[in-house]
Amino acid sequence: MTTDTAVIVRNLRRSYGERVVIDGLDLTIRKGEFVALLGESGCGKTTLLRALAGLDPVNGGQIDGPKQPAVVFQEHRLLPWASLWENVTLGVDTAQGRKQAEAALGEVGLAGREEDWPRNLSGGQAQRVALARALVREPQLMLLDEPFAALDALTRIKMHVLIRELVARHRPGVLLVTHDVDEAIAIADRILVMRNGGIAASYLTADIAPPKLRETLLQELGVESDSRAA
Numbered sequence: 266m267t268t269d270t271a272v273i274v275r276n277l278r279r280s281y282g283e284r285v286v287i288d289g290l291d292l293t294i295r296k297g298e299f300v301a302l303l304g305e306s307g308c309g310k311t312t313l314l315r316a317l318a319g320l321d322p323v324n325g326g327q328i329d330g331p332k333q334p335a336v337v338f339q340e341h342r343l344l345p346w347a348s349l350w351e352n353v354t355l356g357v358d359t360a361q362g363r364k365q366a367e368a369a370l371g372e373v374g375l376a377g378r379e380e381d382w383p384r385n386l387s388g389g390q391a392q393r394v395a396l397a398r399a400l401v402r403e404p405q406l407m408l409l410d411e412p413f414a415a416l417d418a419l420t421r422i423k424m425h426v427l428i429r430e431l432v433a434r435h436r437p438g439v440l441l442v443t444h445d446v447d448e449a450i451a452i453a454d455r456i457l458v459m460r461n462g463g464i465a466a467s468y469l470t471a472d473i474a475p476p477k478l479r480e481t482l483l484q485e486l487g488v489e490s491d492s493r494a495a
């Protein structure tokens with residue numbers, strides 16, 4: 266793995282009993298690269314993300330990347346009994362780490378809320394704390410499992426702008442699992458389509474005009490394109 270690479274996956278296999286979900290999957294993500302993963306429901310996106318996160322075992326192949334990448338899920342998973350500061354600094358034991366935590370809370374627009382509690386936050390604010398927590402360790406790889414899916418449309422757009430800024434500044438490699446084709450087009454550098462246990466297609470968002478890319482992706486996903494793409 267070169268210093269430029271966030272993760273390399275080779276010939277990955279994962280089965281649940283007889284059911285083969287990931288079947289010889291290859292994937293490379295560079296540092297600073299924002300990759301979105303689309304695929305029909307049940308195709309194995311979350312299974313792949315959990316394998317990369319080290320949360321689940323695999324049946325074969327190689328993952329060459331960090332042992333504990335940062336992960337942000339659809340629900341914020343903050344500790345309800347801990348302050349925002351405690352949530353973000355959990356496991357941080359250096360002055361440098363605390364400095365980074367302070368900076369990260371500032372970057373997500375929550376400076377001054379350190380002593381507040383997760384229950385007092387809106388959904389968008391809670392996800393911003395989850396992003397700050399993920400950034401504290403300057404991760405080489407960030408795994409995002411539909412982190413914006415439960416947010417309202419306006420908050421989601423604001424989060425898209427924020428995550429792009431954070432990734433541009435901290436330059437982790439990012440894998441975003443999403444069901445939202447427009448979200449993938451809005452924030453990813455590269456969009457992958459997962460099918461039959463592997464990566465079936467890959468598109469660079471800079472290469473294709475958004476309406477054309479949208480139509481192509483909807484076709485890939487077996488959805489009739491609607492009037493917006495016509």
Ligand SMILES: Nc1ncnc2c1ncn2[C@@H]1O[C@H](COP(=O)(O)OP(=O)(O)OP(=O)(O)O)[C@@H](O)[C@H]1O
Nearest residue numbers: 281284286304305306307308309310311312313444
């Ligand atoms: N713990 C498990 N035990 C058995 N089968 C599982 C388990 N987790 C997932 N599966 C199966 O593996 C396949 C892939 O599931 P996975 O959740 O990875 O898909 P997905 O693409 O993330 O789906 P969705 O888009 O609906 O979230 C599905 O057929 C699912 O039923």
